[in-house]
Amino acid sequence: MKRLRDADPNLLANLKKYLDDELYGYAEEQLEKFWGICITDIDRRAVHTDREGQPRLIKYDRFGDDISEVWVNEGYKQTVKQTYETGIVGYIHKPIPELGRKGNYIYSYAQGYLLSQVEPGFYCPVTLTMATAYLLEHFADEELKRTYLPHVISTGEVELYEGATFLTERQGGSDVGANEVRAVPCGDHYKLYGEKYFASNAGMCGVATVLARIDGSDPGTKGLSLFLVPWRNDDGTLNGIHIRRLKDKLGVRAVPSAEVVFDGAQAYVIGDAKKGFYYMMEALNLSRVCNAVASIGIMKRALDEAKQYAENRSAFGHKLTSYPMIRETLANLTARQEVQTSACFELISFFDRVMTAPNEASEEDKAWNRLLIALLKMRTAEEAIEFAHEAIEMHGGNGYIEDFVTPRLLRDAQVLTVWEGTANILGLEVLRLMRKFRIHERFIEVMSKELTNLRDDVRAFAAPVKNGLNELIQALGQLSGQPDEVQTYHAKKIANRLCDIYLSIIALKGAQESERNKTIARLFLQHIWNDDLFDRDMLSVHFFDVVINEKSELEVGDQR
Numbered sequence: 001m002k003r004l005r006d007a008d009p010n011l012l013a014n015l016k017k018y019l020d021d022e023l024y025g026y027a028e029e030q031l032e033k034f035w036g037i038c039i040t041d042i043d044r045r046a047v048h049t050d051r052e053g054q055p056r057l058i059k060y061d062r063f064g065d066d067i068s069e070v071w072v073n074e075g076y077k078q079t080v081k082q083t084y085e086t087g088i089v090g091y092i093h094k095p096i097p098e099l100g101r102k103g104n105y106i107y108s109y110a111q112g113y114l115l116s117q118v119e120p121g122f123y124c125p126v127t128l129t130m131a132t133a134y135l136l137e138h139f140a141d142e143e144l145k146r147t148y149l150p151h152v153i154s155t156g157e158v159e160l161y162e163g164a165t166f167l168t169e170r171q172g173g174s175d176v177g178a179n180e181v182r183a184v185p186c187g188d189h190y191k192l193y194g195e196k197y198f199a200s201n202a203g204m205c206g207v208a209t210v211l212a213r214i215d216g217s218d219p220g221t222k223g224l225s226l227f228l229v230p231w232r233n234d235d236g237t238l239n240g241i242h243i244r245r246l247k248d249k250l251g252v253r254a255v256p257s258a259e260v261v262f263d264g265a266q267a268y269v270i271g272d273a274k275k276g277f278y279y280m281m282e283a284l285n286l287s288r289v290c291n292a293v294a295s296i297g298i299m300k301r302a303l304d305e306a307k308q309y310a311e312n313r314s315a316f317g318h319k320l321t322s323y324p325m326i327r328e329t330l331a332n333l334t335a336r337q338e339v340q341t342s343a344c345f346e347l348i349s350f351f352d353r354v355m356t357a358p359n360e361a362s363e364e365d366k367a368w369n370r371l372l373i374a375l376l377k378m379r380t381a382e383e384a385i386e387f388a389h390e391a392i393e394m395h396g397g398n399g400y401i402e403d404f405v406t407p408r409l410l411r412d413a414q415v416l417t418v419w420e421g422t423a424n425i426l427g428l429e430v431l432r433l434m435r436k437f438r439i440h441e442r443f444i445e446v447m448s449k450e451l452t453n454l455r456d457d458v459r460a461f462a463a464p465v466k467n468g469l470n471e472l473i474q475a476l477g478q479l480s481g482q483p484d485e486v487q488t489y490h491a492k493k494i495a496n497r498l499c500d501i502y503l504s505i506i507a508l509k510g511a512q513e514s515e516r517n518k519t520i521a522r523l524f525l526q527h528i529w530n531d532d533l534f535d536r537d538m539l540s541v542h543f544f545d546v547v548i549n550e551k552s553e554l555e556v557g558d559q560r
Contacts (some may be wrong), residue, residue: 004028004035004114008300009550010338011110013513014345018106026099027107034086035114042082043118045075046254050121050408055256057203057246068243070203070256079122084160086111089129090153093137105352106345109293113341116297117304120412121254123297124419125162125201127290131283132163135209135226138358139271139279144228148207161206165283166260168198174425176211176277177220181262183212183227183269190214190227190269191240192262202243202258205231209283210267211276226276227267240265251411282358285370288377288420289351292344295380298413299337302384302391305406306330307548309395321548324541326394331540331547333390335507335523340380343506347372367437371430375499378426381416388413427492434494440476443498444469450505458511461522464529465504472497500528516550519543 005012005028015031016024053073061067087096088111091103108130116123129152136149151161172178181194192212199208208229217223233239244259271279307330310320320326347369354361354369361369388410392399399406417423433439447469454462475497479490504525511521523539540547 001036001039004032007035007304010341011113014342015106015110018345018349019104022099023101023103023107026096027103027110030086031110031114034111037082038114038118042079042115045073045079046119046121047405047408049073049076049119049254051402054253055203055246057243057256057258059243066238066242068203068238068241070243070246070258072204072256076122076254079119080125080160080162081156083111083115083122083126084129084154084162085156087155088112088115088126089133090155092130093133093149093153105289105355106348109289109345109348112290112293113297113300116294117301119254120294120298121252123290123294124252124255125164125204127287127294128165128201128205129163130290131165131286132205132207132209134286134355135270135279135283136228138282139226139275140228141271144268144270148228148230151206159206162201162204164199164201164205164208165280165287166196166199166208166210167280168196170195170197174421176224179211179213179224181210181212183214183225183267185214186266190267192227192229192265192267194262195244196260196262198247198257199260200255200257202246202256202260203231204256207231209270209280210262211280212267214273217273221277222274224276224280225273226270226279228270229262229265229267233266250414251408252415282355284420285351285373286355288373289344289348291416291420292347292373292376292380295377295384295413295416296337296341296344298384298409298416299333299340299380299387301405302387302409302413303330303333303337305404305409306333306391306394309398320394321544324538327544328538328540329390329394331544332523332527333387334547335520336383336527337387338520339503339507339510339524340376340383342510343503344376344380346506347376364437364442367433367439368442371433371439371443371498372502374421374426374429374433375495375502377420378423378495379499379503381413382423384413384416385410423492423495427495428488430495430498431487431491440498443502444473447501447505450509454508455512458508458518458521461525462504462508464525465501465508468497468501468504468529472501504528516546519546523547 012028015027019027056071058067058069058071087103088108092105092108095101096103112123133152136145136152150158152163154160167176169179181192183190183192210227210229211224212227213223214225230239231241240263242261242263244261247257249257310326310330313320351369354365392406392410395404395406398404451462451466479487507521507524511518526539
């Protein structure tokens with residue numbers, strides 16, 4: 001079994017960049033332990049959950065009463081316990097006992113990245129619990145916070161209440177403004193009535209955060225308020241909540257997603273009743289980062305499976321890795337995974353500062369945060385599917401067989417393009433940021449400065465990125481002043497070009513850190529910008545051992 005430092009030096013290099021020495025030392029040690037559990041016990045349990053041990057709804061008890069209980073297997077329960085006790089949620093909000101200080105989102109997302117390589121389905125409940133904890137800490141009144149937050153951030157000292165965020169309704173989907181769940185005032189609390197159509201972690205959560213409309217409120221998103229809803233009453237009975245059915249999903253079968261009906265559920269308003277949609281959008285940004293982290297985790301697992309198979313499989317008398325096309329595939333996938341992982345952790349470092357102290361962040365910084373989240377969520381989700389596909393193809397027929405992990409990777413990856421906003425929704429988000437904050441002007445300024453600050457030897461192969469930036473500027477000029485229909489038509493295309501440039505800059509900055517990273521950058525830029533049919537350089541083949549086996553270019557040169 002490889003140690004983490006050997007299995008993923010790129011992850012640790014990114015953490016070293018963004019964590020102080022004390023927290024990095026702690027994180028490296030704890031991540032090594034968690035990695036060991038992930039690739040053994042949690043991985044084995046994930047197979048069982050996906051194949052034989054999926055959540056099941058126990059709708060009625062033996063007396064015919066509606067109990068709406070969700071059964072999960074014992075291995076899944078053990079994964080829940082082990083994961084939350086690492087502080088993946090808790091140590092964002094409370095001190096790490098060994099250090100006497102809080103952790104941060106950088107460390108938490110590193111844990112999520114490892115977890116997602118083996119059980120991305122369970123990372124969904126973790127994400128929902130992270131979002132619930134954020135909403136409670138930053139927006140709930142002191143009594144609500146004192147009553148529920150210790151349970152949501154529990155690391156074993158008190159009973160754990162997993163969280164959930166219920167937005168989606170049958171008639172609305174992404175159009176949250178069409179939501180109809182009612183909130184009726186009832187003294188110091190409210191009663192909720194209506195249904196949520198896609199409620200993940202239903203039956204497993206101790207509390208849920210729910211968007212509902214107080215009777216008499218405005219239509220649309222402005223009239224939505226955010227409520228905390230305990231799943232059960234103090235006596236253990238259901239709190240006016242029933243599960244109609246569990247969704248029969250393509251993948252991520254570990255998380256129970258349900259149609260939930262509220263029939264007088266007791267609920268407590270979080271913060272200002274007029275800001276419910278705003279609060280939930282803050283949580284949505286957090287969840288979108290989790291989505292990107294899950295994506296790069298699946299990308300890493302798919303890449304590792306493809307590499308391992310190619311290194312051990314022979315065809316026509318030779319190892320697969322001796323063939324140029326195999327070398328090209330593995331080298332290019334490695335470059336793409338490492339660059340996008342580095343981009344995610346640069347984003348997370350910025351996200352951590354904005355989310356931890358939102359009152360200190362400027363509106364421009366918040367807009368920049370939202371832009372990078374939208375770009376990386378969109379791209380990494382699509383890449384996770386592509387990587388899973390490539391891993392299946394590398395295995396050939398075996399890749400299509402459920403005895404291997406590759407089919408599950410593809411099934412689990414597919415949801416990442418849907419949860420927390422499709423590419424179309426994210427393209428519209430980018431367009432809103434351009435209209436409201438002129439965020440494209442800051443983007444152009446920052447990317448131009450990054451290009452100017454590159455070392456001469458790196459700037460020498462950065463011309464495609466500069467040309468791409470100039471093309472973006474020209475396209476934005478043509479788009480300016482166009483009718484809404486024209487702008488929305490181009491929104492996703494513009495978002496993709498922004499992402500191409502941002503990721504390329506990440507690759508170029510990384511190229512200044514080592515010779516291997518320079519090769520990674522050249523491969524990545526070739527993937528993004530080179531449309532030539534004939535590849536004269538064949539970098540992925542010539543530098544395969546530099547990228548995959550981390551040999552020096554001198555060693556590779558001696559072999560050639």
